[in-house]
Amino acid sequence: MPLTYQAIKKAKPADKPFKLFDEKGLFVIVTPAGGKWWRLKYRIAGKEKLLALGTYPDVGLARAREKRDEARKLLADGIDPGELRKATKTQQAERAANSFEAVAREWFAKHLADKAENHREKVIRRLEKDVFPWLGGKPIAEITAPELLATIRRIEARGAVDTSHRVMQSCGQIFRYAVATGRAERDPTSDLRGALQPVKTEHLPALVEPKAVGELLRAIDGFRGSFQVQCALRLAPMLFVRPGELRKAKWADFDLDRAEWRYLATKTKTEHIVPLASQAVAILRELQPLSGHREHVFPGREPTKPMSDAAINAALRRMGYDTKTEITGHGFRAMARTLLHEELGFAPEAIEHQLAHKVPDTLGAAYNRTKFLKQRTAMMQAWADYLDKLKAGADVIPLHGKTAA
Numbered sequence: 001m002p003l004t005y006q007a008i009k010k011a012k013p014a015d016k017p018f019k020l021f022d023e024k025g026l027f028v029i030v031t032p033a034g035g036k037w038w039r040l041k042y043r044i045a046g047k048e049k050l051l052a053l054g055t056y057p058d059v060g061l062a063r064a065r066e067k068r069d070e071a072r073k074l075l076a077d078g079i080d081p082g083e084l085r086k087a088t089k090t091q092q093a094e095r096a097a098n099s100f101e102a103v104a105r106e107w108f109a110k111h112l113a114d115k116a117e118n119h120r121e122k123v124i125r126r127l128e129k130d131v132f133p134w135l136g137g138k139p140i141a142e143i144t145a146p147e148l149l150a151t152i153r154r155i156e157a158r159g160a161v162d163t164s165h166r167v168m169q170s171c172g173q174i175f176r177y178a179v180a181t182g183r184a185e186r187d188p189t190s191d192l193r194g195a196l197q198p199v200k201t202e203h204l205p206a207l208v209e210p211k212a213v214g215e216l217l218r219a220i221d222g223f224r225g226s227f228q229v230q231c232a233l234r235l236a237p238m239l240f241v242r243p244g245e246l247r248k249a250k251w252a253d254f255d256l257d258r259a260e261w262r263y264l265a266t267k268t269k270t271e272h273i274v275p276l277a278s279q280a281v282a283i284l285r286e287l288q289p290l291s292g293h294r295e296h297v298f299p300g301r302e303p304t305k306p307m308s309d310a311a312i313n314a315a316l317r318r319m320g321y322d323t324k325t326e327i328t329g330h331g332f333r334a335m336a337r338t339l340l341h342e343e344l345g346f347a348p349e350a351i352e353h354q355l356a357h358k359v360p361d362t363l364g365a366a367y368n369r370t371k372f373l374k375q376r377t378a379m380m381q382a383w384a385d386y387l388d389k390l391k392a393g394a395d396v397i398p399l400h401g402k403t404a405a
Helices: 005-010 061-076 081-097 100-111 117-130 145-157 161-180 188-192 210-221 227-239 243-247 278-291 311-318 331-342 348-354 373-392
Strands: 018-021 026-030 036-044 047-056 260-264 271-275
Touching (some): 026 061, 036 061, 047 061, 061 081, 227 311, 227 331, 243 311, 271 373, 278 373
Antiparallel strands (some): 026 036, 260 271
């Protein structure tokens, strides 16, 4: 006799599970906890099997019968509905594991683990905001060049042209990782070269005229902010390291007796040596009583963290400088690169090594942290002396002729 809604609804749990039978192999199991589970009993290849069809009341009697009939149609075609369900779940799991987002996060964890935290945050934030909502759930192997371009165009449309190129670059790296790990056949970004608006290159502002540099150095000496920010300002043009490297400098990396600072350069991931001019050592020794017991040379408001990445530029603005058109913390590097060569006559190779750039070597030698170290040590002292003379307003005679080879 077929089941009725009333019979299912009124069925009360017992000490042991029991069954309420419908027709054609369909029945309900009533559990001691009160659950009511739909099951279909069927035979295939001489073997009896059970197929779960859901739970009551989420799956009502009519829907359970529909599911039973769908399974019986498969059986009539020689298809095992239980095995088909397993294969479908496996396929769905594989699709999820090979989705663009899954592969992207795997690539991110493996290939950006040793990158600067600030860079890592920017990369994943762009993907989460601009790519995953549209392509994240799609199997990476099925994403076409037009689909990817349509996604990147949304970034471009809001005027973020530089970001659109950066996201395209990240997507290309993700697709190539998918190819290498056997989850995609090719990288569709190769078909999109030239499809985006070109990026207008805007160089970071920097002062390179000696008189203007002298005025800036005098303004730094007159800065009335915190002592540690003033020390950072005084060291920034003298050492011309990347702003983040100066901000995150740790006392453990300094040897003031040897007048050296050694740390891992953020761009090249190689140990970098900064010879310290006597003026730099004096500034650091003056600062040591204030922060020498901390990890960072320039601790922030939270003692265990370095000062804010906006501190230097904020200080420059307080001094009256426009950080969009005149000078930024990063601009001290361009200042040094220009004046060391054009005014003091140092060889570009020595300057580039001191900037912690990877310098092409015609002999094919690997990057060497000690390359030109003797010349660089002399250069850093000459540069500090030159800055002192500019600050004093003295006329400085350029040393035209290379002092480093």
